[in-house]
Amino acid sequence: MKSQESNSLVEMNEQCKSVAAILKAISHPQRLMLLCHLAEGEKSVGELEGLCGGSQSSISQFLKLMKLENLLVSEKRGLYVYYRIHDSKIKKLVFSLHKIFCR
């Protein structure tokens, strides 16, 4: 009984760690904005720049960060680099956020 409770606390701890890391990657106004636009589908860096504002450098750095955290993947086609959301869970999260906070 006791050990089961304490196991699930340990497990909960692990899950909180990994979910908090994801939230941390999202919890910046511009990164959230980027994700919101990407939730509608793949976009190039230039398009995102136009939609989200901010300097070229910061956009690129934010995208890189989210890629490192496995929220995004990118693909170079010709002169452009296209980013998209990697994991359907992230897409679900963005939609949940929208549902909860934007209506």
Place this chain on the structure above:
Amino acid sequence: MKSQESNSLVEMNEQCKSVAAILKAISHPQRLMLLCHLAEGEKSVGELEGLCGGSQSSISQFLKLMKLENLLVSEKRGLYVYYRIHDSKIKKLVFSLHKIFCR
């Protein structure tokens, strides 16, 4: 047409700011853990300490931070201080996170 688009981008920007602030307040393993336990109902600081681990000081500071961000409210009754989630949106968010990432 154009002005409407740009209005909604401005609005989106505002929303991203405020949602990102909430996410930022949540995006730490221990703060998320605290919130998860509080999602089940009001708890005293001591109970949370037992459930979440960490030093007394850090727990108290994290709770204060989340209170400042209006995620929590507290009430002193006798010797104990009880915290609970202030806003049903936050409760919804915690449940969504659980649904998306913990099954």
Place this chain on the structure above:
DNA sequence: TAAGTATATTATTATAATATAATATGAAAA
């Protein structure tokens, strides 16, 4: 191959978050 365009990287500085230890408050019990 030279020039232009899109994106990435690096360096730097400023600011913010974290962990920790030490101390303070304030209610309750002895």
Place this chain on the structure above:
DNA sequence: TTTTCATATTATATTATAATAATATACTTA
């Protein structure tokens, strides 16, 4: 009233994040 217990506050050192400017890469087109 002194002591104890629960919680809060303050101070501080360390580390992480953010913003910005400058430069680099690498693909494409002239």
